[in-house]
Amino acid sequence: MRTVKVGIIGLGPRTETLLASFMEIKGVEVVAVCDLQEDRIEKIKGIFKKHERAIPQSHTDYHELLKNDEVEAVFVPTSWNSHLQIAVECANAGKYVAIEVGGAASIDELWQLVHAYERTGCPIMMLENCCYARNEMMVLNMVRQGLFGELVYCEGGYEHNLRNRLAEIETTYEERAFHNLRRNGELYPTHELGPIAKILNINRGNRFVSLTATASKSRSIQEYRRERAEEGMAFDPNVTYNEGDVITTVIKCANGETITLTHSVCLPRPYSRNGRVQGTKGIWLEDVQGIYIEGMSREEILLDAAGNPYDVHYWDKQEDYYEEYDHPIWKEYSKQKMIGGHDGIDSLAIRAFLDAVRNRENTPIDVYDVAAWMAVTCLSEQSIATGSMPVAFPDFTNGKWIRREPAPKSRWALDQVHEDLFDLD
Numbered sequence: 001m002r003t004v005k006v007g008i009i010g011l012g013p014r015t016e017t018l019l020a021s022f023m024e025i026k027g028v029e030v031v032a033v034c035d036l037q038e039d040r041i042e043k044i045k046g047i048f049k050k051h052e053r054a055i056p057q058s059h060t061d062y063h064e065l066l067k068n069d070e071v072e073a074v075f076v077p078t079s080w081n082s083h084l085q086i087a088v089e090c091a092n093a094g095k096y097v098a099i100e101v102g103g104a105a106s107i108d109e110l111w112q113l114v115h116a117y118e119r120t121g122c123p124i125m126m127l128e129n130c131c132y133a134r135n136e137m138m139v140l141n142m143v144r145q146g147l148f149g150e151l152v153y154c155e156g157g158y159e160h161n162l163r164n165r166l167a168e169i170e171t172t173y174e175e176r177a178f179h180n181l182r183r184n185g186e187l188y189p190t191h192e193l194g195p196i197a198k199i200l201n202i203n204r205g206n207r208f209v210s211l212t213a214t215a216s217k218s219r220s221i222q223e224y225r226r227e228r229a230e231e232g233m234a235f236d237p238n239v240t241y242n243e244g245d246v247i248t249t250v251i252k253c254a255n256g257e258t259i260t261l262t263h264s265v266c267l268p269r270p271y272s273r274n275g276r277v278q279g280t281k282g283i284w285l286e287d288v289q290g291i292y293i294e295g296m297s298r299e300e301i302l303l304d305a306a307g308n309p310y311d312v313h314y315w316d317k318q319e320d321y322y323e324e325y326d327h328p329i330w331k332e333y334s335k336q337k338m339i340g341g342h343d344g345i346d347s348l349a350i351r352a353f354l355d356a357v358r359n360r361e362n363t364p365i366d367v368y369d370v371a372a373w374m375a376v377t378c379l380s381e382q383s384i385a386t387g388s389m390p391v392a393f394p395d396f397t398n399g400k401w402i403r404r405e406p407a408p409k410s411r412w413a414l415d416q417v418h419e420d421l422f423d424l425d
């Protein structure tokens with residue numbers, strides 16, 4: 001297996017987590033790193049030292065890293081407001097690019113990304129690790145085998161109580177806090193929307209056509225800051241946040257499906273991506289960890305007090321489907337110890353990208369996926385700002401979605417499931 005030499009631009013906490021996966025993956029060498037901040041460079045170099053790996057070259061200006069001919073591909077885990085411009089420059093320098101998750105600030109920056117790919121032919125992927133999560137992949141596998149019938153409706157969310165981190169605008173560097181302070185929209189759509197978009201064949205025979213978004217009032221972070229200020233923390237209790245506590249976005253697809261997204265990052269609750277995939281024959285619902293398939297799942301006819309019959313339908317546990325319907329990637333990797341961030345899904349997304357680089361083929365999440373998924377953020381802001389008016393999605397494929405060539409046949413493909421590429425005995 002050929003070793004792929006890569007660079008990393010942006011050395012924050014996310015890169016520290018990604019490096020745990022890099023250290024375990026064969027056939028990759030980090031030869032150059034870059035951050036604006038020297039202390040972050042030193043911290044990252046310390047990780048290479050600890051693992052007794054060659055220390056990469058370091059830069060504070062990423063243009064220097066891009067001049068390095070050894071670097072074939074670049075990871076860009078910088079910030080939501082910088083990674084797209086850097087990705088364009090990576091493609092212009094002839095490098096494969098992997099950006100991190102997040103939403104776009106404008107449609108214009110997404111067109112720049114698409115044009116950079118079309119001009120240079122350098123694939124641009126988002127490392128959307130949740131596309132490689134076990135349940136989402138199993139559901140993709142089951143959908144492709146027809147178990148859910150024709151899909152009608154999907155739901156997803158980023159429901160994660162980050163209130164204490166978002167409140168710390170006086171002390172944090174965390175960019176997300178300032179986006180929540182200033183903006184009002186679906187700020188973080190891709191963890192849940194990525195897998196749904198793949199399941200619904202978005203950009204390959206289907207596309208997002210329009211959305212509406214609605215914001216609830218914004219209360220939770222202000223309340224938290226007021227309470228902490230009363231306890232003596234140095235918070236200005238009068239700061240108000242623009243982001244609604246719950247943002248609800250409804251997307252309409254060309255083939256008639258609807259998708260509801262929920263962004264909720266400051267109300268007390270357990271984490272959920274709130275997944276739901278529903279068709280004419282069945283449903284997966286993440287929050288009950290359940291699946292119901294007509295004709296397979298348990299159904300009973302009971303009698304009410306007046307003796308009239310009524311149907312009761314019972315959830316199957318989603319884990320009962322793993323043995324038969326786990327995606328081949330999970331069948332293969334769960335035999336090994338899954339190492340790295342987020343139960344191994346970071347590692348799967350990185351491997352998917354590296355294999356595409358090694359084989360010089362397009363990435364399983366391509367620039368059109370990235371543009372469509374990230375567009376939700378700025379379009380939802382526009383809808384909320386105009387009283388939940390519908391907003392049209394641009395067609396970043398310029399009509400190619402209607403009859404696009406199939407994605408490369410690969411073990412990592414998220415459009416189809418290629419069982420024949422796995423040896424599962």
Ligand SMILES: NC(=O)c1ccc[n+]([C@@H]2O[C@H](COP(=O)([O-])OP(=O)(O)OC[C@H]3O[C@@H](n4cnc5c(N)ncnc54)[C@H](O)[C@@H]3O)[C@@H](O)[C@H]2O)c1
Nearest residue numbers: 010011012013014034035036040077078080082100101102
């Ligand atoms: N996929 C996931 O599960 C997951 C988890 C956590 C974070 N993330 C994403 O990863 C990204 C990074 O997160 P983080 O917490 O490390 O952010 P961070 O802001 O703490 O770190 C980003 C780093 O990029 C550097 N940077 C910014 N602009 C630069 C430039 N022009 N040149 C060089 N360096 C530059 C900053 O100095 C900083 O060190 C974010 O987009 C975040 O949403 C993804």
